[in-house]
Amino acid sequence: MKFENLKKSRTFKRFRKNKTSVIGAALLLSFVFLAVFAPIVSPPASSDSYLIPQAGYSQEPAPPSKEHIFGTTEQQYDLFYAIVWGTRTAFKIGVMVVFVSLLLGITIGGLAGFYGGWIDEITMRFTDIILSFPGIVLAVVIVAMLGPGIEKVIIAIAAVSWPGYARLLRGDVLTVKNFDFVAASRTMGAGDFWIFIKHILPNSIYPVIIVASLDIGSIVLTAAALSFLGLGSPAGYADWGQIIAMSRNWILGTSSNPFAYWHTLLIPGTAIFLFVLSWNLIGDAFRDILDPRQQ
Amino acid sequence: MKKILEIKNVSKKFALRKDNFFSARKFFTAVDNVSLSLKENQTLGIVGESGSGKTTLAKLILDIEKPDSGEILIDGKDITRAKGKELKELRRQTQVIFQDPYSSLNPRMNVENIILEPLQINKIIKQEQIKILHSLLNSVGLPQNCLKKYPHEFSGGQRQRIAIARALALKPKIIIADEPISSLDVSIQAQILNLLKQIKDEMRVSYIFISHDLSAVCHISDKIAVMNKAAVVELAPAEELFKNPLHPYTQLLLNSVCDADPENKNDDIQIIQNDSNLSPSCAFAERCPLYDQKHCLSENNLSEVKKEHFVKCALSSQKKALYGDRNEN
Numbered sequence: 001m002k003f004e005n006l007k008k009s010r011t012f013k014r015f016r017k018n019k020t021s022v023i024g025a026a027l028l029l030s031f032v033f034l035a036v037f038a039p040i041v042s043p044p045a046s047s048d049s050y051l052i053p054q055a056g057y058s059q060e061p062a063p064p065s066k067e068h069i070f071g072t073t074e075q076q077y078d079l080f081y082a083i084v085w086g087t088r089t090a091f092k093i094g095v096m097v098v099f100v101s102l103l104l105g106i107t108i109g110g111l112a113g114f115y116g117g118w119i120d121e122i123t124m125r126f127t128d129i130i131l132s133f134p135g136i137v138l139a140v141v142i143v144a145m146l147g148p149g150i151e152k153v154i155i156a157i158a159a160v161s162w163p164g165y166a167r168l169l170r171g172d173v174l175t176v177k178n179f180d181f182v183a184a185s186r187t188m189g190a191g192d193f194w195i196f197i198k199h200i201l202p203n204s205i206y207p208v209i210i211v212a213s214l215d216i217g218s219i220v221l222t223a224a225a226l227s228f229l230g231l232g233s234p235a236g237y238a239d240w241g242q243i244i245a246m247s248r249n250w251i252l253g254t255s256s257n258p259f260a261y262w263h264t265l266l267i268p269g270t271a272i273f274l275f276v277l278s279w280n281l282i283g284d285a286f287r288d289i290l291d292p293r294q295q
Numbered sequence: 296m297k298k299i300l301e302i303k304n305v306s307k308k309f310a311l312r313k314d315n316f317f318s319a320r321k322f323f324t325a326v327d328n329v330s331l332s333l334k335e336n337q338t339l340g341i342v343g344e345s346g347s348g349k350t351t352l353a354k355l356i357l358d359i360e361k362p363d364s365g366e367i368l369i370d371g372k373d374i375t376r377a378k379g380k381e382l383k384e385l386r387r388q389t390q391v392i393f394q395d396p397y398s399s400l401n402p403r404m405n406v407e408n409i410i411l412e413p414l415q416i417n418k419i420i421k422q423e424q425i426k427i428l429h430s431l432l433n434s435v436g437l438p439q440n441c442l443k444k445y446p447h448e449f450s451g452g453q454r455q456r457i458a459i460a461r462a463l464a465l466k467p468k469i470i471i472a473d474e475p476i477s478s479l480d481v482s483i484q485a486q487i488l489n490l491l492k493q494i495k496d497e498m499r500v501s502y503i504f505i506s507h508d509l510s511a512v513c514h515i516s517d518k519i520a521v522m523n524k525a526a527v528v529e530l531a532p533a534e535e536l537f538k539n540p541l542h543p544y545t546q547l548l549l550n551s552v553c554d555a556d557p558e559n560k561n562d563d564i565q566i567i568q569n570d571s572n573l574s575p576s577c578a579f580a581e582r583c584p585l586y587d588q589k590h591c592l593s594e595n596n597l598s599e600v601k602k603e604h605f606v607k608c609a610l611s612s613q614k615k616a617l618y619g620d621r622n623e624n
Contacts, residue, residue: 180399184458187357187391188413188465189383198412202403 024281085238100158105165113173127163172204214283217276305365325351327525340516390462394474396454452483524578
């Protein structure tokens with residue numbers, strides 16, 4: 001679709017009218033900006049740009065200063081650098097997990113709904129098994145088996161989040177496959193693949209997309225939780241969850257000043273909060289806009 | 296004239312949900328031993344109340360459902376046993392127009408894509424596609440500027456025109472119209488009926504016209520089959536059936552049509568409830584005014600009582616009709 005058409009389209013107009021969606025989009029855009037221009041905003045010091053530079057060997061975090069505008073955290077890791085490059089990590093995890101789990105969920109849920117019978121029975125019981133575990137616990141188990149690392153975290157979270165999409169899509173496919181236009185397509189000689197791609201998916205995928213956009217925020221939270229538990233990225237890797245994990249020992253401050261190390265917790269915490277908030281606002285906006293009852 | 300479609304002794308049962316795990320599976324017979332045929336450029340009307348198996352029969356012909364037994368010959372080839380290329384070729388010969396023009400068009404495709412879909416599936420060359428598209432718009436009476444519009448921008452009648460254009464795209468020999476006008480406004484119904492008639496003359500297609508609207512069926516059909524409880528109970532040329540309905544069920548149907556004249560009341564319709572504990576071979580026996588234990592318990596087949604006039608009930612052609620004689624007025 002050309003940009004001119006997009007500007008005129010009903011969806012775009014509705015999006016603009018919705019204040020929260022504009023705030024969400026603005027927040028998200030600034031994160032995208034930060035991620036794209038990370039090498040300019042905060043030039044990397046070593047060859048591995050995700051490795052946070054250390055400004056000394058002292059254990060104690062230093063407060064914000066001219067050289068380190070967000071201060072440093074445990075072991076003198078620069079917080080500003082960690083936040084900027086951590087944005088890339090957050091996008092990497094969020095988008096990759098959603099992509100992988102959408103692919104899995106759409107394939108499995110689509111096949112189950114479309115063919116029904118024993119395929120449906122087997123795949124849906126399997127999703128039931130995965131859904132019966134609390135997501136984060138199962139993800140911890142998977143990472144513990146695979147070993148730590150960003151890729152392993154992505155695999156683990158994707159493995160526990162696809163069943164939701166599969167179920168959601170299956171339900172809609174069951175409705176759509178009984179519509180007359182599917183039968184008409186069959187009488188024209190269309191094969192299963194054609195019918196699935198041209199008729200079933202376009203009429204059943206929107207709820208899944210909405211839920212997925214809402215999920216990116218919580219996926220980043222889960223990844224941060226895994227990092228906090230020491231199961232995520234390697235030490236010194238620019239990852240918001242790990243930065244919070246590093247501030248664990250400094251939460252209570254010193255005996256005279258309980259807020260002595262406030263920046264070690266508040267700054268990465270705010271970054272995660274705003275990132276999750278922006279996706280939730282966008283997801284809500286999508287839901288409102290694409291809701292068929294409001295058409 | 297050549298027979299384009301022959302349905303021979305076709306039956307279809309559907310399995311019902313079991314009451315519990317150990318109970319025997321029960322079946323619902325939707326189409327029971329039906330035989331019909333359709334000649335080139337003719338229209339066969341199928342009438343009957345809801346649940347009489349009309350739509351299932353259509354689905355069997357379209358190969359959306361497979362029959363349990365019997366043959367469906369399209370141009371002499373059995374579609375129930377065809378596979379691969381041959382099946383694809385046979386499917387092209389029968390296209391369908393559905394009752395509900397809202398669920399028969401994909402809401403996420405525009406008119407151009409909807410009408411082009413059958414051509415794309417059958418890999419017809421691009422230039423040819425555009426030509427066919429424009430001539431189809433002409434023949435169904437849609438404006439040329441509607442191509443980029445989506446189904447929700449059209450009225451029911453226009454949507455049905457789009458569905459007809461799509462059905463015509465592959466130049467099928469048979470079009471199955473499953474209640475194509477029942478969900479339309481009365482003023483639009485006539486337009487669509489006339490469009491169907493006009494297309495029949497221009498493109499020499501044959502129709503199977505399924506409806507419970509008797510006057511519409513009479514208007515368009517050459518032959519009419521009356522279905523009741525999965526079976527064909529009467530088959531006759533349209534005029535003959537209206538003048539001289541023999542089966543009590545056909546008479547009941549004809550008498551239930553409302554007359555515009557308020558003086559002409561259909562007072563003689565009786566609600567009949569016969570003993571249903573016996574298991575008669577005729578599915579209509581429970582409601583039959585001609586009910587006769589001996590007759591209704593014995594096997595009855597469709598038999599020719601007059602030229603081209605078949606009835607499933609031997610009694611009906613002997614006894615005088617109970618539901619008033621339509622020839623009186």
